[in-house]
Amino acid sequence: MKDKNHYLPEMATINEVIQETHNIMTFRVTFNDPQVMENFTFQPGQVGQLSSFGTGEATFVINSPPTRKDYLQFSVMRTGEVTSKLHSLSEGDQIGVRAPLGNFFPYEDMKGKDIVFIGGGIGMAPLRPLMLYMLDNRKDYGKITLLYGARSPVDMAFNYELQSWLEREDLETHLTIDAKYEGWQHTVGLIPNVLLDIAPSSENCVAVTCGPPIMIKFTLQALEKLGFKDEQIVTTLEKRMKCGVGICGRCNIGSSYVCMDGPVFTAAQLKELPNEL
Amino acid sequence: MGNPRSESNKGDQVKFQEELKDNIRKALPELDVVIGWCGSFDPLHATPHFMRREEDIDKLEISPLSVHNLATYLPGLRGKKVGIVVKGCDSRSVVELLQENLINREDITIFGFPCTGVVDQSKIKKALGGHTGNIEFCDMSESVIVIKSEDKAYTLPMAEMLADKCSSCRYPDAVISDYFAGEKIGNKGEEDADYAAVETFENLSVPERFGYWLKEFDRCIRCYACRNACPLCVCRDHCAAESRDPHWLSQENNVRDKLMFQVIHAYHLAGRCTECGECQRACPVDIPVLMFKQKMNKEIRDTFQYEAGVDPEATPPLLSFKMKEENITEKVW
Amino acid sequence: MDPVKYLKSADLMSWLEELARENKVFAPRYEGDAVIFAPFDPKQEISIKHAATMPPKKTVFPQSEKLVDFTYSKDPENLSRILIEAKEILPKGTTVVFGSRPCDVRGFTMFDRVYLAEKTTDVYYKARRENTSFITLACEKPETTCFCHWVDSSPSDASGSDVLATPIEDGYVLEPFSEKGQKLLTSSLLENGERWILEVKDVHENAAGFLANAPDLSQAPQKLLDVFDNMEFWENAAAKCLSCGACTYLCPSCYCFNITDETTGMKGTRFRSWDNCMSAQFTMEASGHNPRPTKAHRLKNRVGHKFSYYPAIHDGVISCCGCGRCIKSCPVGIDIREIVQEAINHEPAIGKE
Known part of the structure; x- marks a missing residue:
């Protein structure tokens, strides 16, 4: 079986851009391949890497819920090179998406609470x-x-x-x-x-x-x-990430990789980790 | 070093080393740390030694293996009271850092000693047939290095093992110091700096010169040891080498980007570099990167009759300007 | 496994030439004063007497490699719309590395656990790893900076290698350790080497004999966590560190990388390039926050990763192969052995903590 190339983004189109605040923009995107969109599943709390080709990638939470699948929503605060570039995009523009990455909120365990x-x-x-x-x-x-x-x-x-x-x-x-x-x-x-x-x-x-x-x-x-x-x-948690699959080595806190073992942690889990937030 | 001293002067070395230790003992209570050298992983290497407690001073060793320019640590320790042991050449880096207000004079205590030169590890390696991985013994006098490696004894003439900068050294004594242990050798700053090697290289054709660098930089791994070992590369955490804004260099593995970095580095050091040679010594793959800075300094000498790191009061020529420069002819429009 | 083979020293270059007909062959040779793994050139002497300055890490994990090529084009239906096409660039061809050392190749076994992990297999690494064979030279005599015996290895460790070559008088005894290795040993230049097997054992034992007793590192993972918050410990350890990347880039088991995009006109490439945790930018976040703001934090991560965090999630395997290059090539002589031992021997001050 051919292994998935985790570094190859899936192409997507920005359908809607919302200027949330002076430095936050929300992008609603759909994958160009309807089959991919159809089969895409994720859990609340998982993240994705958005690509502006030529600038790079940055990590954002998929902030639309899995129960509403017309589009994937990402909110981007302008802080660096990639986020500035993303802020220059508008409806119809193409971006790359690598998602879903990371773990998710333990919503099953929260039932009844x-x-x-x-x-x-x-x-x-x-x-x-x-x-x-x-x-x-x-x-x-x-x-x-x-x-x-x-x-x-x-x-x-x-x-x-x-x-x-x-x-x-x-x-x-x-x-x-x-x-x-x-x-x-x-x-x-x-x-x-x-x-x-x-x-x-x-x-x-x-x-x-x-x-x-x-x-x-x-x-x-x-x-x-x-x-x-x-x-x-x-x-x-938020950390600088590159690969998103636990390899590149920059988002680790001790043996835990925020991109794989996180980004969601309980305060109890955080206390078990070395102090390096 | 150009100062012939007799074999018996090894006793002198021991003597000034003790004097130096006494000086440090006296000053240490007022200081956060004193930086010198001590023995390292084998008898042929020394390593920077950070002395914080009195007992640390016992380990201090001054020898031709004291190659590291400890001034590199000073800007990072700004705000602390730091003592630093300097060779003549190292002291020029301290002066240059002072000239540029990168360190505060009142925070720095300088310990000088008469330096008779430091070794070039590459030369020793060559003399030992390309291998210094199994050094069992090493002893040095003014004139020879005796090394035992793989059950074989080598007696190498010190003069041939010295770093190039030492063979033509004009500043064996610290040009600035608060304590000086031992007897001064005598600086010869009035003599002209030796740029013979640069001149020879300049006489090659452009394809020869470029071909040389293409070959040398092919093995560069972009670890930036050259930059980080440089006492005057003080913006290392915000360096153009890794910056995306401005985006001058790519992370592709090509000679163009690697050379471009060296050019940026050399230009930033023109008239500031004291040619301590740390860039080249630090290079894990032995790329002769010092030549770029020597070339720039040669031009600075010819244009401004200026030498970096000699006078704490002087302003480096590229940090100021004159309305009418003496050796720069205005273009006639 | 096929029987072991024997190659006369005099036939070495011819054998490499044979191998180079169907593979890209890398062998160590002098470049300036450094010994580097370079594409084999029969006209140039190879240098295999001692371990190379650089390990052959780049043969499987290049200093910089293309991940994705992308092109921009105008949508013919809507000229204000820019279309982007992204294509993966997978490595091709087979490579043979000759003259690697046991430690050099053992480093890849540490990569493997991360890069070949079931759900997150790295297709670029996998393609190269599968198509690269290592003919490793057993070490006859370890150097002062060698400490492979500390980390469960030895001067004749074949883990990760396809062929182990042991130098004996006038030649090499070649033992295959994988199918790939067996395939490399079919040349008519090779003869049966069974009769040298005792000599080989002698060479291996003799080399191992040079290495004195190793300290017990079983406490290292926990001890390093115990000193995690002791910044004085790490500031002392890192006082002389220059924060350069020499140790990591020369390390056979350091595998961190960066991903950056470069464009020219309507075309561009996404590159993966070596990166190192000693660099201030490595963990610097866009907000300006840096979880590892000083060189002490960064050295702590390097040592901690190798001797604590990695073993914690990889069956206790220490992510250091003991080659000693980080010691030997460190511009200021930082000795990772000392730091690990100091952490192990560190007694928390009573009354503190």
């Missing part, structure tokens, strides 16, 4: 597929709470669906920004503090969080105060 999502900035993107997946399989889960924070309203991605999230009765949504902003009708305050105010019960609950390192640090402390055990906290 309450879930608290805590997303900071672009860190909302990896939470989105899991949250939408759970909403699409609503009866399998208990109370679902979302706390989504950004620096300011203009830094808040997924604006177009926030209202529908707020309106859902089966989802408790809290939006927060770091500092006062004219016209903002939701909470003002740093995510860890707001989390303490909301004070979700840790009883039979799993917290899923992603965001910048400093936010994660204090959010973990807040969760601990609320009685969450390390096993009840799930996060997803």
Whole structure:
């Protein structure tokens, strides 16, 4: 049997581009080969490498849920060479996709439990597929709470669906920004503090969080105060990656490769790893 | 080195080494670290030695194996109180770093000694028939190196084993120091630098010269030891060699990119390089990369009558300009 | 296996010429003052007396190789649309490497566990690995920097090799160790070598005899994790490190790489090239965050990977073949043996931690 070439991207077309914030763009893409699109399966939390040929590749979470397969969605924050190039693309442009890569959120183990999502900035993107997946399989889960924070309203991605999230009765949504902003009708305050105010019960609950390192640090402390055990906290990591299949050697933390053994880890698993985030 | 000293001076070496250790003992309590050399994996090699505690000083060894230019470590230790043992040539790198404000004079304590030259490991390897993997014994005096390798004894004339830079050395004593152990040999900075090898190479035809580099760089592995061993390559974590923005070099395995890096390196060092030769010594595949910098320095000497790393107060010529340069003729339009 | 063969020293070049008719043959030769594996050229002398400066790593894992070629073109139906075609470039042809050393080739067995892993097989590596044969020379005398005996190997270890050649008086005894190896030993220049088998054993034993007792490294994986957070330990170990890539690029078992794109006009190539964990850029993230910001963090990763993280997920196998090139060719003489031993012997300060 011929081995799969893991380095050869599948060609895809950008069908829709959404300017989320001044530095975040969302791309909705479909594979050019309908057969590939048809057979493509993935799990919430898995990532893909997007290729801009001539510039390179970068890793992003597939932030559309596997339950909604019209397209694959990736949100890209402009930080370096590849992301800048991706930001110059528009509808109809071709990109390469290597996906799915990595592990995924343990959504089976979360069944029957309450879930608290805590997303900071672009860190909302990896939470989105899991949250939408759970909403699409609503009866399998208990109370679902979302706390989504950004620096300011203009830094808040997924604006177009926030209202529908707020309106859902089966989802408790809290939006927060770091500092006062004219016209903002939701909470003002740093995510860890707001989390303490909301004070979700840790009883039979799993917290899923992603965001910048400093936010994660204090959010973990807040969760601990609320009685969450390390096993009840799930996060997803970001590292510089090249191959995406555990070979090239740059995303390892000790013996664990974020591209293969991650990006999703529980706080308990992270504590077992050497301290090199 | 051009200073003939007698065999009996080996005793001197031991003496100044003890004096040097005393100097370091005196200064160490005020310093975070003093960098010198000590023995390494075989009797023919030394290795940089970072002395933090008094007992570390006992291991210090000065010999013709003290090849490393320890000034390379200084910019990375900025903010710390650092003592550094320097050969004459190394001290010029310290001066150049001072000239460029890359280190602070008050943070650096310089320990000088009279250097009679360091060996070129490639020359020894050749003299031993291409193999220095099994050195059992090595002893050095002013005039000879005695080596025992694979049950065979070799007595090699020191003068022939010295690095090229040492055979034409004009600065055997540190040009700047806070402590100087031993008796100064006497610097001869007024003598002209020796660029005979560069001149010979310049006289070759373009295809000959280019052919030479094509062959030499074919084996370059792009490890950048040449860059990282250079005391004056101070932007190494942000180097054009690996940068994508600007994107000057590709990661293809071709001589064009490898040569391009050497050209960038040499241009950045024009009038700054003190020709310590660390780039060439560090190269794991023995590519003679020092010649690029010597060529640039020769041009700098001819154009600006300037020599890098001699005067801490001087401004390197390419870090400043004159409204009317003496040796650069303006193009007449 | 077929019987062992014997090759007269005088016939070596002719044999290599024969092999070069159907394969690309690499053999070590002097390039400047360095001994490099280069395409065999009957007009140039080969240098096999001692281990080469560079291992033949590039024969299976090139310094830089093409992964994908891509071309841009305008969509004839919609001229504002750019179409992209991406094509894989798989390596072709067979290669024979002569004059590798046991440690050099054993390095590939460490690659194999990673590059030939069932679900993530690297098709480029696999193609080269399967089509490259190694005729390895048993070492007669280890060098000062050799420590293959520390890492479960020996001067006559044939793991990863297809033929083990043992130098005896006036010739070589050639033992096949794989099917590929057997196929290489069909030349009429070779005679039956059975009668030399005792001499071969002598050479192997004699070489092994030079290597003194090896330290016990069984504690290394855990001990290295124990000192993971002890940055003082790593800062001392890395104080003289220059952060260059000489150790990794000369290492037969270092396998990290980079992937970069290059374009000219409407065409381009995605390259894979050697990369090394000693470099500051290696783990540098676009945000500016670097999980291994100093040379101490980076040296820790190199030593840790070889003696702790890799063994932890690969049946205890240490990812170091003991060739000693990282010691011998380090511009500042960093000795990985010392660092590993210091970690093993490190006693955590009482009251601390």
